[in-house]
Amino acid sequence: QKWVLATIGIGLLEVFFKGGDLWVWNVDGERFWFSLYTGVVVGVLKRAISRCLVVMLCLGWGVTCDTLGSKFKKVVMLGIVYAGVSTTRDVMTVLAITENEILSVDEAAEILDVVTILTFCTALIDVVFYLWIFDALSGTMQYLESMNQAMKLKRYLRLRLILLISVLFAIVWTVFGIVDSYNDKRMVAEEQNGWVLSAVWEINYLIVLVGLSCLWVPEPGAKEYAYVMELPALGGDLEFDTTIVDSPEDDDDEEETDNEEHVDVNRAVHT
Numbered sequence: 221q222k223w224v225l226a227t228i229g230i231g232l233l234e235v236f237f238k239g240g241d242l243w244v245w246n247v248d249g250e251r252f253w254f255s256l257y258t259g260v261v262v263g264v265l266k267r268a269i270s271r272c273l274v275v276m277l278c279l280g281w282g283v284t285c286d287t288l289g290s291k292f293k294k295v296v297m298l299g300i301v302y303a304g305v306s307t308t309r310d311v312m313t314v315l316a317i318t319e320n321e322i323l324s325v326d327e328a329a330e331i332l333d334v335v336t337i338l339t340f341c342t343a344l345i346d347v348v349f350y351l352w353i354f355d356a357l358s359g360t361m362q363y364l365e366s367m368n369q370a371m372k373l374k375r376y377l378r379l380r381l382i383l384l385i386s387v388l389f390a391i392v393w394t395v396f397g398i399v400d401s402y403n404d405k406r407m408v409a410e411e412q413n414g415w416v417l418s419a420v421w422e423i424n425y426l427i428v429l430v431g432l433s434c435l436w437v438p439e440p441g442a443k444e445y446a447y448v449m450e451l452p453a454l455g456g457d458l459e460f461d462t463t464i465v466d467s468p469e470d471d472d473d474e475e476e477t478d479n480e481e482h483v484d485v486n487r488a489v490h491t
Contacts, residue, residue, distance in 0.1 A: 223273050224433055229431075230266040234259055251318055260310045268303040270429070271349045272296065277379070277432075278356035283372055284363065298352075302345045309338035353383065375435055382431035389424050 238261035244252035279295075281288055288295070300468070316331040357380055361449050364373040400407050 221436055221438055223269070224429075224436060225271055227266060227429070228272065228433075230262060230269065234263040234266055237262060256314065256318075257311065260314060264303055264307045264310060267306065267425070268299045270425070271302060271346075272299040274383075274428075274432070275349065275353055275356060277436075278353050278360060278376075280356075280363070282363060283375075284360060284369075296411055298345070298348065302342070302349070303337055303387045305341050305345065309335055309342055312338070330463070354380075378435055379432070382428060382435075386424055386428050389427075390421075393424075451491065 232451050237255045241252045241255040241259060243257065244250070275295050275298075276288060276292075277283070279285075279288055279291060312331050312335050316335065357376065361373060361376050361380070364376065
């Protein structure tokens with residue numbers, strides 16, 4: 221919950237800096253470079269933390285275990301690689317677009333070629349993230365099902381549904397973009413409606429963030445069952461040992477009965 225809140229806060233900072241750059245650009249006609257590049261870096265940081273957070277949740281962190289061991293280092297390393305590649309791509313894209321008056325045509329073309337390669341690398345890292353997410357999610361769900369953890373399993377089933385919708389949304393939009401790029405008259409022209417291309421991905425990210433936040437919304441008493449095993453429902457084949465165990469009072473009664481019988485026997489023998 222703290223990391224989700226931190227991610228939301230970082231998103232607010234990203235919007236603040238990018239909005240400030242656009243506001244200054246609209247008023248003065250010049251870019252506010254500090255706000256522009258800070259917004260780019262903060263946005264990349266938000267996406268990297270989000271991806272790592274989803275992987276850690278799917279591995280069962282905070283639900284079935286309190287630490288991930290050696291897997292935590294792998295998650296952090298993959299997040300750092302993604303942040304580095306994505307930051308370089310976004311910064312070079314900004315340079316190629318905003319510095320078109322300074323850069324020559326050949327230099328701008330070379331930068332855009334590098335951006336294309338970095339975009340492919342970023343997409344490849346995203347694929348690794350998604351494969352890891354669904355593999356970890358499958359393993360955690362199998363564990364919860366085998367241990368009869370119905371409530372936790374229900375939460376992970378909802379998380380899987382949200383992620384599947386996100387993947388389907390991304391695939392459909394990617395196919396649409398590829399098909400539209402080969403049309404003579406494009407439905408989404410980059411010169412006029414180029415902002416739509418990036419806005420759709422932000423909407424997809426927002427859907428996942430809202431869904432995950434709703435699943436892990438703070439609840440009263442949540443810490444009491446964070447790592448506690450849920451008791452499964454008792455089946456009808458459970459048998460109980462109904463053997464009656466004598467109490468100490470029963471032992472005293474038995475001793476008195478034996479003494480009375482012993483006295484009666486002695487009387488009979490004496491007679």
